[in-house]
Amino acid sequence: MSCSPFDLKDYFLQELPSSQRVKLEAHVKTCLTCREELERLQLTGAALFSLRDEEIPQRIAFVSDQIFEPSPLRRWLSGFWGSTARLAFASAAMLSASILYFAATRPAPIVDRPAVATVAAQQQIQQQIQQAVSNAVTEVEARQAEKTKQLVAYIEHQNVETLRSVRWMAGELDANRKRSQVRQMAMYVQPGESGEVK
Amino acid sequence: MIFRAVEDADLIRQATRGNVESFNLLVSRWEKRVYNYLLRITANREDALDLTQDAFLKAYQNLRKLDDPGRFAPWLYRIAHNEAYSMFRKRKPETDVEEIEPEATETKITVGGSSVFPIELSLAVASALDRLSTDQREAVVLKIYQGFKFEEMAEILSCPVSTIKSRLYTALELLKIELAPMKARGVS
Numbered sequence: 001m002s003c004s005p006f007d008l009k010d011y012f013l014q015e016l017p018s019s020q021r022v023k024l025e026a027h028v029k030t031c032l033t034c035r036e037e038l039e040r041l042q043l044t045g046a047a048l049f050s051l052r053d054e055e056i057p058q059r060i061a062f063v064s065d066q067i068f069e070p071s072p073l074r075r076w077l078s079g080f081w082g083s084t085a086r087l088a089f090a091s092a093a094m095l096s097a098s099i100l101y102f103a104a105t106r107p108a109p110i111v112d113r114p115a116v117a118t119v120a121a122q123q124q125i126q127q128q129i130q131q132a133v134s135n136a137v138t139e140v141e142a143r144q145a146e147k148t149k150q151l152v153a154y155i156e157h158q159n160v161e162t163l164r165s166v167r168w169m170a171g172e173l174d175a176n177r178k179r180s181q182v183r184q185m186a187m188y189v190q191p192g193e194s195g196e197v198k
Numbered sequence: 199m200i201f202r203a204v205e206d207a208d209l210i211r212q213a214t215r216g217n218v219e220s221f222n223l224l225v226s227r228w229e230k231r232v233y234n235y236l237l238r239i240t241a242n243r244e245d246a247l248d249l250t251q252d253a254f255l256k257a258y259q260n261l262r263k264l265d266d267p268g269r270f271a272p273w274l275y276r277i278a279h280n281e282a283y284s285m286f287r288k289r290k291p292e293t294d295v296e297e298i299e300p301e302a303t304e305t306k307i308t309v310g311g312s313s314v315f316p317i318e319l320s321l322a323v324a325s326a327l328d329r330l331s332t333d334q335r336e337a338v339v340l341k342i343y344q345g346f347k348f349e350e351m352a353e354i355l356s357c358p359v360s361t362i363k364s365r366l367y368t369a370l371e372l373l374k375i376e377l378a379p380m381k382a383r384g385v386s
């Protein structure tokens with residue numbers, strides 16, 4: 001059982017920070033048990049390292065192949081996204097394009113949306129127009145009838161007046177004719193009354 | 199090491215733009231390590247070579263999905279691990295993957311009857327590794343031979359670090375019992 005302040009295996013595996021390594025090394029110098037345990041671990045490590053790495057029997061190399069090679073577009077995109085300046089430019093360009101796009105397409109829905117309701121609205125407007133025209137015609141006809149009635153009344157009144165005037169004139173004419181006859185009769189009945197008879 | 203990592207990242211970027219030669223250079227840097235990782239978990243050269251080729255082909259086809267080129271190694275090993283376990287499942291579909299053992303259960307790895315590791319200690323190591331479970335052996339291979347950190351191993355094997363540690367510590371205890379005395383006696 002180790003009495004080391006830190007794990008000897010962590011030390012052996014080089015996972016201890018340098019400050020802890022120093023403390024552990026100082027402890028191992030004074031502790032026989034921990035020193036023997038560390039020696040066993042180091043012997044184990046040395047034994048493990050006797051197993052050498054082998055050379056790879058066949059070198060691996062890739063050739064340029066359309067199947068595996070990124071397409072020119074993907075390579076361009078990869079390079080493009082790898083550049084901060086170009087990424088910023090692309091962002092600005094996309095923002096501008098978005099603004100232009102929305103500016104260009106914004107009126108479209110406004111035009112399209114009423115188009116759905118146009119038929120009903122036009123029918124309603126048409127009905128209103130017809131109603132208004134009908135009302136106006138009725139009103140004009142009523143006004144015209146009133147005027148006609150007034151005109152007829154005026155004409156009848158004028159006719160009555162004219163007839164009265166004609167009757168009066170006929171009466172006057174008749175009276176004048178009678179007066180004239182009376183005057184002529186008087187002339188024939190009293191001839192000596194004049195200077196010539198004398 | 200840092201310089202090398204940057205170079206790998208550059209090669210990955212060039213390969214994602216369709217530069218096959220950059221990917222071939224990347225393959226040449228990693229093929230031996232991936233092959234030996236697969237050889238130690240499959241214990242079969244032909245399988246290891248086929249799986250290595252498949253792993254690099256998948257890596258090439260999916261290179262654009264690698265978000266961080268600095269994580270290329272765990273990502274590549276994750277692909278190799280998946281390829282190996284896919285093969286295990288195809289060959290033994292009725293068996294739980296956790297129970298799958300490599301096909302070569304002899305005390306040494308053989309191909310066509312020829313000895314791969316003629317030295318006695320190497321045989322003992324191969325034998326001791328064979329006696330580990332698949333998970334324990336893979337943990338030892340990734341840590342001892344491939345030098346991955348616990349976090350990278352967790353990423354490759356898609357399991358928590360605590361699980362990785364548990365497998366590794368158990369494996370070390372078993373290996374220590376078998377190998378430490380032999381090494382102490384000076385067998386090599």
